[in-house]
Amino acid sequence: MFKPVVSRLALVGLVAAVPLQVAxxxxxxxxxxxxxxxELFAEYNPLxxxxxxxxxxxxxxxxxxxxGTSRQAQAIMQGLKADVVTFNxxxxxxxxxxxxxxxxxxxxxxxxxxxxxxxxTAFLVRKDNPKNIQNWDDLIRDDVKIVFPNPKTSGNARYSYLGAWLFANETFKGDQEKTKDFVQKLLGNVENFPTGGRGATVAFANNDQGDALLTFESEVINIANGDEFKAQDFQIIVPPVSVLAEFPIAVVEKVTERQKSGDLAKAYLNYLYATPAQELLSRYNYRVHDSSVKSDLPTVRLINPTDVLGTWDQIQDTHFAAGGVLDQxxxx
Incomplete structure (x- = not known):
């Protein structure tokens, strides 16, 4: 079983299954x-x-x-009656x-x-990896163009941004100006900035834009191994050091209280921790907490952004808020 090296990530016990006595x-x-x-939830929901x-x-x-999850959050605040959120x-x-x-x-x-x-975050590159892209520092070369979603609208893209930042911060031993210069060069190499991860996949795989697609490791593997793009022989590059990307879930209580769906919503999210669901998630190439589920994913040193950059509120205010480091x- 693959055992990730995760900075200060506690793999606590899974939620115990609660018997469902009544509908x-x-x-x-x-x-x-x-x-x-x-595709993931198209399979999870029937399960x-x-x-x-x-x-x-x-x-x-x-x-x-x-x-994109930022757009989803806005939609809920504007009236989308979602009972639960499964965000990134x-x-x-x-x-x-x-x-x-x-x-x-x-x-x-x-x-x-x-x-x-x-x-x-991992990289998808073209057949035979003609630009020899192996790590984050290859993405800032003058001869490399990349595709990933807009960090303003996509949680996926914020992890790509943070992965680059954390790599540079470690490489330059905390020198903020050198880190900013590294990330600015990476952003300057972006050929397409769609609003979400699926748009980035289309730009790279269907429209032949960029030398590398930056997205979740799970998506990179699914694209490379899926039938739709099999003929293109894309290659998977997982950098040896990258960002820990957690996938948070929550009950939208303002909606469930009105729709009397609280029990169903909690059960739906709890079941994501059950072994059948964890096995499904692993088949979609996500990393899971259930130690009984086998995985062939490579060993990667994952850095939790909050261990380096403060709380998520601080990260949001510093990097992604209007006028923040990303905008600069x-x-x-």
Whole structure:
């Protein structure tokens, strides 16, 4: 079993399964998720529906909404009646918590800081890797063009940005000016900045833009090994040091209280920690916490951004807020 080296990441015990004695008061649920999770939840939802039916005898239906997670958070605040969120960025759930849509202690409501699975940022390169891209520092070369989503709208892209920042910060031993210069060069090499991860995949794989696609490791592997792009012989590059990308979940209590879907929503999220769901997540090349699930993913030293850059609120304010470091670097 693959054992990641994760800075100060506590792999706490999984949430114990709670017997489902009675059917929920509703038979419908809406999950608002990130842009590239369509296929994953297209498989997870029937798995949970079957589990719920076996436990309660109730037939239910689950609907999905997909977009960049910052856009999803805005949509919920503007009226999207999502019962649960399965995001790829803590800050986007924190926004909902601050506005009263999600409990302030949402990270204590599920195991592993409400993150049933995790990943990192990896690179997808073209056949035979003609630019010999192996690590983060190759992405700032003058002869390299890259594609990844806009960090303003995509949690996926914020991890790519943070992966580059953390690599440079370590390489230059905390020298902020050299780190900023490194990340500015990387941003200057971006050929396409779509709003979400799926748009980035289309730009790279369908439209032949860029020499490398930066996205979640799971997506990189799924693209390279999937039938749609198999003929292109894309190669997977997982840098030896990268960013820890947790995938947080939460009940949207402002919605579930109104729709009486709280019990169903909690069960839906809890089941992500169950072994059948963890096995499914592993098949989609996510890293999981269940030690009984086998994985062939490579060993990577994963750096938790909060160990280096402060809390997620501080990271958001410093890097991604209007006028923050990201805006400053893009303006150069």
């Amino acid at each position: 929920a008061q509703t038979d419908k649920l809406l999950n608002a998720s990130y842009d590239i999770a369509r 949970f529906v079957q589990h719920w039916k076996q436990e309660t005898g109730q037939d239910i239906s689950i609907e999905q909404s997909h977009a 960025q803590v800050t986007d759930i924190d926004v909902l918590a601050k506005r009263g849509f999600v409990a302030k202690d949402w990270q204590q409501q599920f195991a592993n800081n409400a993150s049933p699975y995790y990943s990192t 670097l893009l303006a150069k």
